[in-house]
Amino acid sequence: MTAHDAALTREESVARAHAVGEVLIGLALFALYLLVAKLPEAPRAHAARAHGESLYALERALHLDVEPPLNAWLADQSVLRTLANYEYAITYVASALALLVWLYLRHPERYRTARTAFVLLNVIAIACFALYPVMPPRLMPDLGFLDTVRLGGTWGSWGSPLVEHADRFAALPSLHMAWTLWVGVELARVKAHRSVQAINTVHIVVTCYVIMATANHFLLDAVAAVPLVAVSVYAAERLVRPSAERVRAPDAFFLAVETERAPQHTGGVIMLDTSAEPVHRADLIRIVAERMDRLPRFRQRPDGAGRWRRPVWREQAVLDWDWHVTELHVTGMDGLREVIARVQAEPFPRDRPLWRILLVRGAEPGRTAVVFLMHHVVADGVGVVAQATALMEPPQDPAPAGPPRGRLRTALTAAVGTAIGLGQLAADVAPPARLPAAGTPERRFGTLRLPLDLVRDVARRHGVRVTDVVLCAVAGGLHRVARPGGDERGTCRVAVPLMMRAPGGAMEGNHTSAVMVDLPIGAMAEPARLADIARRGTVLRSGTRALAAWFVMRQAARLMPVPLHARFARAAYSERFLQGIVSSLPGPGGPLRLAGAPLAAVYPVVPLAPGAPLAVAALGVSRELCFGVSLDPGLVDDADALTAAIGDVIEDLRTAPDTETPAPRT
Structure with missing residues (x-):
């Protein structure tokens, strides 16, 4: 495309x-x-x-x-x-x-x-x-x-x-x-x-x-x-006033599902190495202002929603820089995590463009954290990464388009795959029982950083993919530290986002599908858990369910009357159908700098689905895999305990005997 x-x-x-x-x-x-x-x-x-x-x-x-x-x-x-x-x-x-x-x-x-x-x-x-x-x-x-x-x-x-x-x-x-x-x-x-x-x-x-x-x-x-x-x-x-761009159905989905208890802004914590030279709030304001033409949603807000019409994107004449770009001081990484947990619990006001940047000092010696957040109506996880990267140096070229394919053949393949996927979705059994959740806006946020080569080596040795290792680490971590939950089969259902964005496409908008995977969280050896997840994860690689979900999100939702689409969104994206989100995101390529400071790490921030207590994302940056874990305190009160357990699972897999299976693509 x-x-x-x-x-x-x-x-x-x-x-x-x-x-x-x-x-x-x-x-x-x-x-x-x-x-x-x-x-x-x-x-x-x-x-x-x-x-x-x-x-x-x-x-x-x-x-x-x-x-x-x-x-x-x-x-x-x-x-x-x-x-x-x-x-x-x-x-x-x-x-x-x-x-x-x-x-x-x-x-x-x-x-x-x-x-x-x-x-x-x-x-x-x-x-x-x-x-x-x-x-x-x-x-x-x-x-x-x-x-x-x-x-x-x-x-x-x-x-x-x-x-x-x-x-x-x-x-x-x-x-x-x-x-x-x-x-x-x-x-x-x-x-x-x-x-x-x-x-x-x-x-x-x-x-x-x-x-x-x-x-x-x-x-x-x-x-x-x-x-x-x-x-x-x-x-x-x-x-004739210029025709305002109406919010697309896949984007309006996240406006419909947002509640006071489940804000829907996503983003990341960008750790900068400022040991040589500090980064100031004025630097960030200058960079955003200079590149505003490349980031249209930075100056637009959704406006004019009615019962039967979706909102449109309106230009904001004056930006409230005091709100959009804020400077804070904390004590250690615990203070930074508390700030992120607090911001996650606060819905963005709809009277301004839906993005924020927090400049946080004091988290680590010689480091400054830049918390970059955007509402999910603006972009999906990959889009947020692209928009954050657009503020950095050197400029990143759009991903190259793939080899040309016959349009008719592609369309027929997609149509057949979508039809098969719709049948598979209709035949799926009822989701497992719910994980415990407090059901309040309160959040816990945790971070973890592992060598990317280590995780890839684990995947290669066990003949699985990096995504399978991430899913296994989350499942094993839940088993070790979460409060009792899951169904009698010892599973919990998570949504795994899959990118449907065209190479070189626009950075804004939601272009991801999601496929449900039941994670085994009962007692078992971690290699066995990984093998079970790799088997269950075939639904991620077949593509049919992803095509079907994307068809529903993009095409069917566009034809739905707005009230029906809103009800569908609230029903589909809730604890009735999923207990968490686990995402493995592609990171930016090559070393990057923001306001002259090199990136040391980036921890993704993913919002919880309404009523679901878990959201985990892993992002590869500078040869490291950075985890961001968002939790409802009703599931795990201490996010650091879960991130430590995730790391322990991967270490157990590293030291486990090799699995005689051909190495997969990562």
Whole structure:
């Protein structure tokens, strides 16, 4: 999927008016034109003749009467005369309609404004035709003009018997010139390819020549089209507010599920090595302000939610920097974890962009923590990592797209996989019993850092994947320190997010699916637990359940009425269907710096699903695997106990006998 295709997956219906409505607008405009054309012709003819003669007299006085020689020369050129007649009749209509369709399909954000300008210029012109009719030169042969259509008998052209119903006194202003000029303005506004704009420039010049050489217009008719287009475009820009981007269904999902007890902001704790030079709050504010153009959600907030409509992204005129970027002092890592746990328990206010940066000093000697948080409506975990990385140096290039694949084959494969996955989801048994939870906003937060090579070595030796090792470590850790829970089979169900983001796609938005895995948390040897999880984890690698879940999140949810979608989200993302979230996230590649300070570690921060007591994420950074553990205190009161148990499980797996299984991909 290209970046353009990804952009078109957004809520484009906000910018595009309904096609039927657009056709009705066009028909109404044409009906208005016909209404003026049906006015009594006799009194209009006398006024139109007088106005035409006055216009021609003004041109002669100004020495602008270039029409007679142009008309006389063209009348003697049989082939060119016919071509000019058809150019006059066809090309201005074709170019305008082609532009409208192209804007409607490819530039919906500009379509409404362009269409409004087009309607305005036609309404103003029709009013001029009604109030100030002007006879075209071709109807005044006594002034020396020749009607090239009548002269050549050009069938179907303007002025031929086929279109005798047209308004014969609609010369000032020239709609032919107005339409072609309007096309040029809109092509420039959307930055169309230079070759396209060059072709349209030629079309404008040719049209200007043709309307005079065919004796359909005076030069001043063409000149009058310039202010007409300018006024229409200027008015449209002020009448039509830019179409606000509506919050996509997968993103609105997290607005619907959020409660006072389950805030939904995600992010990470970025540990910076500031032993050489400190990082100041002013540095972070400067960096964010400088790169705001690359991070649109930093200046937007969801606004205007109604019962039947999703909110839209609104620009925030003034940012509350005192809230968005805050500096704190703590004592040791325990103090830092308490700060994160406290912030996790506080929902973000909806009256401002949904992001925060906390600069925390005192966690470790020579280290400064930057807590980077964004609401889940803004982005998923991978998107948050990408947005945080966008504030760092050196700049990171987008992930390269994969090899091209046949669209038909890809679509058929995805459709079959989705259908199979939907059947698998429908056949899944009821989830295990719930883990204990206090059900309050209070949180516990823990961190753990392990050598990435160690975890990869464990996975390689046991013939599993790194994700399987992470799941096993969480399951074994729960068995060792969690309060009694789980069902009689000794399992708990967790959601494992899987990235569905197109390579090089936009950083904002949620592009992850989730597959449920039942973790064995009963008593067993850790190698046996790992083997069991690897077997259960085949659902992560088959892809069918992920495709089905993504289809529901993205396509089915988009078609649901907003109230139904909100109820679905609250039902699906709760303790009734999952007891936790366990995520293994790809980290940024290569060494990075923030405000000049090198990254030492990054601990992910993942919100709890409503009623679910556990959220664990592992992120690979600088050859280390950094864990962030968020807990409901009803499950484990001491997060450090669980992180220590996770580390002990991985150590047990490291020292366990090798498993004779081929090494997997990690």
